Amino acid sequence: MATQNSSQSTNISRDSVFSGSPYTTVEIVLIILVAGSLSLITVIGNILVMLSIKVNRNLQTINNYFLFSLACADLIIGLCSMNLYTVYIVIGYWPLGAVVCDLWLAVDYVVSNASVMNLLIISFDRYFCVTKPLSYPVRRSTKMAGLMIAAAWVLSFILWAPAILFWQFIVGGRTVPQNECYIQFFSNPAVTFGTAIAAFYLPVAIMIHLYWHISKASRSRVRKDSRKTSGTSLAEAPSNSQEEGCESNCVTTKHAQGDVGDGREKEAWQPQQNGCGPIKEEEEEEAGRIDSTSDIVQASTSKDSSGPAASRKRSNNGKTLTQPPSPQNSAVDRQSMVARTLLMVTKRTVSENVVAKWRRKGNSSRERKVTRTIMAILVAFVATWTPYNVMVLINTFCSICIPNTLWTIGYWLCYINSTVNPACYALCNTTFKNTFKHLLLCQYKNIRGR
Numbered sequence: 001m002a003t004q005n006s007s008q009s010t011n012i013s014r015d016s017v018f019s020g021s022p023y024t025t026v027e028i029v030l031i032i033l034v035a036g037s038l039s040l041i042t043v044i045g046n047i048l049v050m051l052s053i054k055v056n057r058n059l060q061t062i063n064n065y066f067l068f069s070l071a072c073a074d075l076i077i078g079l080c081s082m083n084l085y086t087v088y089i090v091i092g093y094w095p096l097g098a099v100v101c102d103l104w105l106a107v108d109y110v111v112s113n114a115s116v117m118n119l120l121i122i123s124f125d126r127y128f129c130v131t132k133p134l135s136y137p138v139r140r141s142t143k144m145a146g147l148m149i150a151a152a153w154v155l156s157f158i159l160w161a162p163a164i165l166f167w168q169f170i171v172g173g174r175t176v177p178q179n180e181c182y183i184q185f186f187s188n189p190a191v192t193f194g195t196a197i198a199a200f201y202l203p204v205a206i207m208i209h210l211y212w213h214i215s216k217a218s219r220s221r222v223r224k225d226s227r228k229t230s231g232t233s234l235a236e237a238p239s240n241s242q243e244e245g246c247e248s249n250c251v252t253t254k255h256a257q258g259d260v261g262d263g264r265e266k267e268a269w270q271p272q273q274n275g276c277g278p279i280k281e282e283e284e285e286e287a288g289r290i291d292s293t294s295d296i297v298q299a300s301t302s303k304d305s306s307g308p309a310a311s312r313k314r315s316n317n318g319k320t321l322t323q324p325p326s327p328q329n330s331a332v333d334r335q336s337m338v339a340r341t342l343l344m345v346t347k348r349t350v351s352e353n354v355v356a357k358w359r360r361k362g363n364s365s366r367e368r369k370v371t372r373t374i375m376a377i378l379v380a381f382v383a384t385w386t387p388y389n390v391m392v393l394i395n396t397f398c399s400i401c402i403p404n405t406l407w408t409i410g411y412w413l414c415y416i417n418s419t420v421n422p423a424c425y426a427l428c429n430t431t432f433k434n435t436f437k438h439l440l441l442c443q444y445k446n447i448r449g450r
Contacts, residue, residue, distance in 0.1 A: 022404075028090050035086040035412075038419055042078030045422030046071040052435040056447050059431055062145045062246070063370050066122045067425065069149045070377075073115045074418035081108045082415050089408055094181035098174065101181035102165050109160040109183075110153075112414070116203050117152035119381060122374055127210040129246035130217045130371075137246050193396040200389045207378055214371065376424040384417035 023031065049071040053059045084104050088094055094101055125148075128136040167184050168174040176184050186192050388410035391402045426433040438446045 022092060023090065031090055032086065035082060038412075038416065039078050039082040039086075042082065042415075042419040043075060045419065046075040046078060048436050048439055049422050049425060049432070050075070051439055052432055055439075055444070056431065056435045059435065062140060062142060063122075063125070065142070065145050066118060066125065066149065067373075069152070070115060070118045070122075070421065073111045073118065074421055076107065076111045077115075077415060077418040080104070081111070085411070085415070088181065093179040095179075098176070098178065101176070105181065105183055106161045106164045109164060110156045113156035113160055113199060114153050115381075115418075116199065117156055118149070119207060119378065120203055121148050121152055123207045123210045123378070125246075126371060126374055127214055130214050133246075140246055189396045189399070192392055196389050196392045200385060204382055204385075211375065211378065218371065373425060373428040376428050377421060380420045380424055381417055384413045384420065388414050 050068060053064050053068050081104070084096075087096075096104075125140070125145075129140070163185065164183055168176075171184075174184065175187070176182060186195070388407075391406060391410050395402055422436075426436055435447055438444065
């Protein structure tokens with residue numbers, strides 16, 4: 001959370017609250033149970049996300065690598081930040097000393113800022129996938145995703161860790177009391193205000209702007225796909241060059257077997273890094289169409305062959321005699337060759353239409369799934385972080401307007417975002433949901449992978 005402890009240093013009623021525990025024994029037990037449960041759910045949920053991506057190869061996509069990084073940040077918050085903050089609010093003072101305090105704040109701010117940076121990366125990635133479907137996927141690779149994720153973490157560390165750990169040495173002394181824990185340079189409300197703008201409001205404004213353009217571009221592509229589909233015939237496979245985006249990573253490699261007259265080909269589907277594969281029902285349906293076409297053409301060929309062409313061979317005293325070829329027989333042979341060639345062309349045309357149809361449907365489905373997941377994450381982020389950052393702005397102009405109870409609730413809402421994110425993945429992505437279930441039930445053999 002971008003400004004999570006600034007309010008404690010600027011709230012004038014802070015000393016009375018943290019001079020001793022303000023809660024009764026029952027309240028303390030209830031706080032520990034709730035906070036401990038949230039911490040446990042956060043840890044388990046984000047470990048499930050990381051394990052799912054690790055064990056299920058269908059989830060090993062560039063989109064999910066960004067989610068893996070986000071899950072790492074949420075896991076650290078669940079393990080470290082939630083528990084230490086619970087100790088702080090229950091006891092009423094900081095009992096672990098200045099060194100642990102600074103380390104906790106440094107980890108908390110670095111991880112929280114890394115979460116925001118990861119969300120920004122995900123937003124920009126989705127934006128370029130939708131608005132630049134030809135140029136961006138060429139550069140979009142696992143290596144590039146790794147560099148972007150590393151840059152988010154390194155930049156977050158550079159921005160926060162040195163300032164938190166070494167500010168007391170820069171200004172010549174530590175002004176934070178021994179039994180309190182907050183960032184020293186946040187004692188100035190103007191600094192807190194500027195930090196909230198830079199670390200929360202500006203990223204949120206950028207993400208909302210990007211998703212507005214993403215939604216607009218997606219609607220435009222849907223309308224274009226509808227027009228192309230309605231104007232496509234059997235003999236003319238639709239061109240996907242303009243519609244292929246970051247989800248178009250399945251290629252079809254044809255291995256021709258036999259000569260032209262045989263007309264038999266095998267389609268080898270090569271799933272790429274985004275996890276693609278033909279739909280079984282569509283395969284069976286289109287295979288039936290190909291077989292029907294093949295039967296019709298073969299029946300026509302057999303009928304033609306049973307006519308004059310069959311009279312080429314005569315039986316005479318057990319011996320087979322071959323008649324010299326006649327113009328009529330040559331015409332029949334040519335008809336048979338044309339029929340076989342027609343069969344081959346028909347099968348190839350239908351196959352190409354199957355590929356085009358499946359790729360359009362698969363790409364559209366995957367893009368909707370990815371966009372839906374990211375939108376859920378963004379909505380959860382804004383909903384859980386906004387209350388606290390609104391209070392930070394109010395506190396800048398009126399330091400006595402926000403009760404300490406609201407500070408604590410708003411502070412915890414920022415942490416709860418790390419709890420909610422795994423639920424967003426499961427609710428919006430069936431593959432994540434099924435993998436979670438199999439991992440929890442120890443049904444490792446049921447986890448599907450390519």
